Amino acid sequence: MDNLNKNNHEHINEHQHDHNHEHHHQHGGVKDYMTAVAEYRKTFASKQDVIDKTPDPAVRDMILRMEQIGCSTAFDRFDTQKPQCSFGLAGVCCRICNMGPCKITPKSPRGVCGADADLIVARNMLRSLAGGTAAHGAHGREVILALRYAAEGKLNLPILGKDILINSAKKFGLETEGKTINQIAIELSDVLLDDMSRSLPDEYKTIKAFAPEERQKVWRDMDILPISAYHEVFESLHRTNEATDGDWKNIMKEFGRCGLTFLYSGVVAPAIATDSLFGPPIRKTSKVNVGALEEGYVNIAVHGHLPILVSEIVKQGQSEEFIKLAKEKGAKGIKFYGICCTGLSSMYRYNGVIPLSNSVGAELVLGTGALDLWVADVQDVFPGIMDVARCFKTTVVTTSDSARLPGAEHYAYDHHHSNISETENLARKIVTRAIESFTERRDIPVFIPPYEVDAEVGFSYEYLEKEFGSMKPIADAIKSGKILGIINLVGCCNPRVVYERAIVDIADKLLENNILILTNGCASFPLLKLGFCNKNALRKAGDGLKSFLGENLPPVWHVGECVDNTRSSEIFGGVAQELGVQLKDMPYGLASPEWANEKGIGASYSFRLMGINSYHCVYPPAHGSENVMNFILDSSETLGSKMNIDVDPIKLADKIISDFKEKRAALGWDK
Structure with missing residues (x-):
């Protein structure tokens, strides 16, 4: 038995039966998982639950408004899908070949090809992770290419993060002396x-340069060091093909390799490229939530994940030329608003881009009727936004060949990036179209709930070193107990739970118990909107955390978009190094309470690969296999980490607090 299985499945072996007892095992398993x-x-949750329990009154007002005008949203569609398919939720529905679909029942414990529940669930989980790796990897490829195109002169963007570029190059062992910035890039x-x-096959250089030695040894012993991101996604789809790999344990070994490529080519690599090209974030104060929308302006929303074309759109829209043109058409000027990760990236890199919502709430923002043009680039853009956009005559433009929407106008790079030099012209066309849309929408009624707040954003390892002089003050505060631990509170939002409620409830409980919160991505929006990233939120913090933060820092540090999990990892690593403690032994955690998409699987697994526990209110679709579910939930023997799930956010917060106290006791830090 290989190292991965030898260590991670000793506790599973007692549940495994020989061939003669296999059908009995599967019958009992079907009954158990269907009950679960x-x-x-x-x-x-239901739509009514969201109306009754949402932590954000603007969300309630907008849901009621959309209901009043007869416009459906994700919350309506979630209700109409009930009851969701039990076999799909359990992960035992297989559609990989055309002999099915096959589902595991007492009558049919195996699919047509002979695949049992373990194999079907393992294949489905690996394919989901491969999808998430491809999504983050595609983002990474775009920004790495942009860095290269800028260095070659094909893309008219300055390389602003010179220090990050040079330091990253040195970590890879690249020679920097006597070379230009463009050559290094x-x-x-x-x-x-x-x-x-x-x-x-060759050395995975990003892992070699950026992963702790202790982790590299763990992964080598488990035989999960990858070849490349493309290869592992390719291999994941290959071995899960019909009648290929029939060993669920071998498939889950590939899960480990794919997870490492998600982390290092889908998270670390794009973070390096983005910060090298655009520079690190700068701490600033931003307005947040729909109350910051203003009538009378040409209002443009940027939505998705890629910063390259969006950066030029914002630049052109804030130029005197286009502001003058907008005023000539009767507008007060031009304003930009952010949805999802493009909104977060824009918020801390450009002045005046106001974040409004994550992807699940995008339709509610469109429903205000205040937006003239919606820029949809890639990922987390629901097709349902088109129905709402038509209701309010909002022009939607798509900006990527990878992500088109029926009825949207298309201004984009082509599949081969042959028109990358046309970035400025594309941006000018889009801003011009926004001004035209403003003139076409004068009769559209506008409804803006009056909720807005200021948020402190733009935290990073670099900022904290400048603020504190080093990581030592944070390390000292953790060791002394002023800070019980640090949580990275991130992830998607999911209509299965009351929209944004779990995130807020967990944040309240953790702050009260002196846990410092880092946040990024979709989960950060409720924390931004409801004042957690404001210094006034210090009243929510326990005495120890409050005394450490003083009067200058909020209790939740916003570090950016979803790929900026790297920033949280840098902070985790810097503090642990200061204390001389391995990451897996620190009172750290990742909480992704409402995760929803395939990228969420990779994000939480990335932290577990580093030995850091993850915490969730949503289960993975693996109930149909006790073996695979146990593999996913408990990797303490191999990685030193667990995936913890409780649908009750308060109980989940209690589990985080309890685990942090155990970590502290093991380090001798308990009082």
């Missing part, structure tokens, strides 16, 4: 692209 799924399904992009796409 039925109970889990009862916890799913090209060489660095080549290394990152090589890790993403090589076919010939």
